[in-house]
Amino acid sequence: MTDLLYSEEEEALRAAVRDLLTDHCDAASVIARTESDAPHDLSLWKSLADGMGLAGLLVPEERGGQGATHREVAVVLEELGRAVAPVPYLTSAVVATEALLASDAEDLLAELASGRKIGALAVSLSVAPGGAYKAVRHESGSLHGELTGIADAAAADVLLVPGEDGGLYAVDAGAVTVVPQVSLDLTRPLARVVFDGAAGRRIGDAGPAVRRALRAGAGLLASEQLGLADWTLTETVRYLKERKQFNRPVGGFQALKHRLAQLWLEVVSLRAAARNAADALATGEDTDVAVAVAQAYAAAVAVHAAEEAVQLHGGIGMTWEHPAHLYLKRAKADSIAYGTAGAHREALAGLVDLQAP
Amino acid sequence: MSEETTGADAAAAELRRRAQELLAAHPPLETDQLDFLKARFDAGLAWVHYPEGLGGLGAPRALQAVVDAELEAAGAPDNDPRRIGIGLGMAAPTVLRFGTEEQKSRFLRPLWVGEEVWCQLFSEPGAGSDLAALGTRAVREGDDWVVNGQKVWTSSAHLARWAILIARTDPDVPKHAGITYFICDMTDPGVEVRPLRQITGEAEFNEVFLTNVRIPDAHRLGEVGDGWRVAQTTLMNERVSIGGMRIPREGGMIGPISRTWRERPELRTHDLHQRLLKLWVEAEVARLSGERLRQQLVAGQPGHEGSGMKLSFARLNQEISGLEVELRGEEGLLYDDWTMRRPELVDFTGRDAGYRYLRSKGNSIEGGTSEVLLNIVAERVLGLPAEPRTDKNVAWKDLAR
Numbered sequence: 001m002t003d004l005l006y007s008e009e010e011e012a013l014r015a016a017v018r019d020l021l022t023d024h025c026d027a028a029s030v031i032a033r034t035e036s037d038a039p040h041d042l043s044l045w046k047s048l049a050d051g052m053g054l055a056g057l058l059v060p061e062e063r064g065g066q067g068a069t070h071r072e073v074a075v076v077l078e079e080l081g082r083a084v085a086p087v088p089y090l091t092s093a094v095v096a097t098e099a100l101l102a103s104d105a106e107d108l109l110a111e112l113a114s115g116r117k118i119g120a121l122a123v124s125l126s127v128a129p130g131g132a133y134k135a136v137r138h139e140s141g142s143l144h145g146e147l148t149g150i151a152d153a154a155a156a157d158v159l160l161v162p163g164e165d166g167g168l169y170a171v172d173a174g175a176v177t178v179v180p181q182v183s184l185d186l187t188r189p190l191a192r193v194v195f196d197g198a199a200g201r202r203i204g205d206a207g208p209a210v211r212r213a214l215r216a217g218a219g220l221l222a223s224e225q226l227g228l229a230d231w232t233l234t235e236t237v238r239y240l241k242e243r244k245q246f247n248r249p250v251g252g253f254q255a256l257k258h259r260l261a262q263l264w265l266e267v268v269s270l271r272a273a274a275r276n277a278a279d280a281l282a283t284g285e286d287t288d289v290a291v292a293v294a295q296a297y298a299a300a301v302a303v304h305a306a307e308e309a310v311q312l313h314g315g316i317g318m319t320w321e322h323p324a325h326l327y328l329k330r331a332k333a334d335s336i337a338y339g340t341a342g343a344h345r346e347a348l349a350g351l352v353d354l355q356a357p
Numbered sequence: 358m359s360e361e362t363t364g365a366d367a368a369a370a371e372l373r374r375r376a377q378e379l380l381a382a383h384p385p386l387e388t389d390q391l392d393f394l395k396a397r398f399d400a401g402l403a404w405v406h407y408p409e410g411l412g413g414l415g416a417p418r419a420l421q422a423v424v425d426a427e428l429e430a431a432g433a434p435d436n437d438p439r440r441i442g443i444g445l446g447m448a449a450p451t452v453l454r455f456g457t458e459e460q461k462s463r464f465l466r467p468l469w470v471g472e473e474v475w476c477q478l479f480s481e482p483g484a485g486s487d488l489a490a491l492g493t494r495a496v497r498e499g500d501d502w503v504v505n506g507q508k509v510w511t512s513s514a515h516l517a518r519w520a521i522l523i524a525r526t527d528p529d530v531p532k533h534a535g536i537t538y539f540i541c542d543m544t545d546p547g548v549e550v551r552p553l554r555q556i557t558g559e560a561e562f563n564e565v566f567l568t569n570v571r572i573p574d575a576h577r578l579g580e581v582g583d584g585w586r587v588a589q590t591t592l593m594n595e596r597v598s599i600g601g602m603r604i605p606r607e608g609g610m611i612g613p614i615s616r617t618w619r620e621r622p623e624l625r626t627h628d629l630h631q632r633l634l635k636l637w638v639e640a641e642v643a644r645l646s647g648e649r650l651r652q653q654l655v656a657g658q659p660g661h662e663g664s665g666m667k668l669s670f671a672r673l674n675q676e677i678s679g680l681e682v683e684l685r686g687e688e689g690l691l692y693d694d695w696t697m698r699r700p701e702l703v704d705f706t707g708r709d710a711g712y713r714y715l716r717s718k719g720n721s722i723e724g725g726t727s728e729v730l731l732n733i734v735a736e737r738v739l740g741l742p743a744e745p746r747t748d749k750n751v752a753w754k755d756l757a758r
């Protein structure tokens with residue numbers, strides 16, 4: 001039976017990650033960073049990946065990683081979501097790493113696992129597992145073309161690129177042109193990647209590697225969305241206990257209490273769905289349904305939680321200085337990342353035999 | 358971890374051994390159902406977490422599943438939790454916690470084996486969500502209490518031998534302080550049960566009129582004036598028993614509509630497909646939340662999710678059954694049977710979609726309305742300020758009503 005709880009070790013991991021983020025990832029500096037030339041916090045990345053060894057959780061020890069499972073990664077992502085941390089964890093330590101686990105590039109796998117290198121799968125962030133994705137032309141050892149919507153490409157050292165010939169190629173980031181796109185989510189920026197004869201090493205077949213990578217990305221994104229929703233709910237409740245209007249704490253008005261209680265219910269429900277997806281990815285049982293259910297449910301909850309946070313904070317919620325907007329932008333972008341809820345419901349229709357007309 | 362595992366394994370093995378012993382002494386195929394259930398109770402295998410002598414062995418609650426599986430595999434008869442749900446979910450835990458030794462040994466065995474059905478006399482016409490406003494009076498006369506008043510929404514009252522009852526014993530103190538908790542004999546001549554016909558056409562609920570009902574003081578549960586606290590135990594257990602069950606995928610109302618969808622392609626439209634998939638996902642997530650709550654209980658870390666589960670299931674039952682009426686098109690314009698009946702059980706999956714749609718409207722009212730549950734979540738879980746109260750420190754008799 002699926003284990004939907006957190007183990008003691010997982011709670012200890014959570015506490016360690018949260019401590020680090022409390023010290024090194026406060027909202028004000030995340031906001032300041034979004035306006036700088038370096039949107040990613042690479043020193044935070046170093047602490048997480050190098051210091052705590054978290055980049056290699058999904059990689060077996062004999063291949064240079066920590067040999068943990070998706071359950072532990074999910075806990076890390078909950079905390080990163082709570083902080084809208086601008087680090088390429090989901091894209092490198094989960095998605096690119098899963099693509100490498102399905103490929104033949106032990107050197108790269110070990111480098112990503114150690115955190116020495118950051119990887120990015122060169123597939124648009126909007127593509128769902130099993131969805132169609134763009135590829136570039138492969139001609140006598142070099143790649144030509146352009147891909148857009150590549151999350152965290154600006155921070156990547158190596159790109160994993162699908163070729164039109166069905167191969168997956170590892171390409172050094174120095175050999176391509178990465179053009180930042182103005183992104184809705186300031187903390188997980190997208191980029192356009194231009195291949196103008198860049199050298200690529202074929203490391204396997206793109207099809208199975210991309211599918212596996214996107215499935216893990218979609219399933220674990222639910223935990224990031226859970227963390228994000230949990231933070232916005234907690235913070236909104238805290239604010240409404242303090243903020244007074246009409247001579248009473250605003251949180252004492254039933255109309256608002258009911259909205260927050262409803263949100264709480266959605267968040268605890270998402271916790272069950274996200275835990276289920278993480279456990280299913282770890283055990284390999286019922287994985288496709290668990291991932292589709294989690295992603296069909298999670299986006300609406302995270303967006304709702306972030307939208308409520310903006311609304312219930314009143315005027316301050318509309319300002320640039322308050323971090324609520326970072327969460328709303330991340331939540332809305334997450335609702336498209338690795339497939340929309342609708343795409344996952346469509347997948348589910350086939351998986352659970354509820355066919356369209 | 359290994360030591361704990363060994364301990365749990367040993368306890369499970371011991372329970373399996375006791376179950377086999379019971380089966381050997383009372384072969385299920387040759388034993389009358391009631392006799393078997395009595396023997397099971399006496400062997401401590403009824404609810405293993407209850408104390409010895411009261412149907413249990415003081416074992417961890419999680420091990421009940423071991424016993425149930427062992428007996429089920431042998432084809433042993435079981436009690437009918439749907440028929441005795443109020444007794445099991447509400448009366449028993451309250452009697453166990455607040456009852457005297459005499460009360461425990463008198464009431465728990467016939468309750469569990471199903472010889473005696475229980476009902477619950479809490480709600481009143483003037484006190485539903487504001488339960489503590491109740492006006493049914495109990496006045497002390499010698500060794501008895503004399504009870505007068507009216508209760509409502511009482512399921513199973515027409516079948517029940519006993520009732521848990523709360524009544525006002527002191528109108529001169531604030532409303533929560535003047536309530537006492539009793540066990541009421543439903544065969545008392547002062548108890549009149551009238552069917553209350555509902556939206557579905559049938560009378561699953563009743564009105565209960567109490568006229569000079571004499572309850573011996575020996576049937577009081579807890580202290581005089583402490584009834585509100587006793588009732589909290591009952592209500593908490595009610596909510597846990599609603600949320601804590603293990604159900605398979607498509608185990609609730611989403612099951613019938615999914616089967617209809619698969620079997621009747623001619624009914625499908627794109628709009629209905631979108632709505633069905635959305636509800637299917639929500640039902641699956643609610644099921645997982647229930648399972649998570651159950652795992653928390655087993656691990657001894659009960660969460661607050663119980664109140665939440667009831668909210669989810671109420672909304673989902675209503676939306677899913679409503680969608681199924683619509684899915685059925687012309688058939689949805691029909692209804693299976695409006696005959697006034699007094700059913701023994703509420704049948705949620707055997708009846709047609711129209712019945713389920715109408716009956717599920719009660720899910721957001723019974724056992725605490727969704728609005729009250731949202732308040733409970735907001736105040737007790739999220740710690741938000743309570744609504745300003747105008748009834749605090751006011752004697753019950755001086756309240757506006």
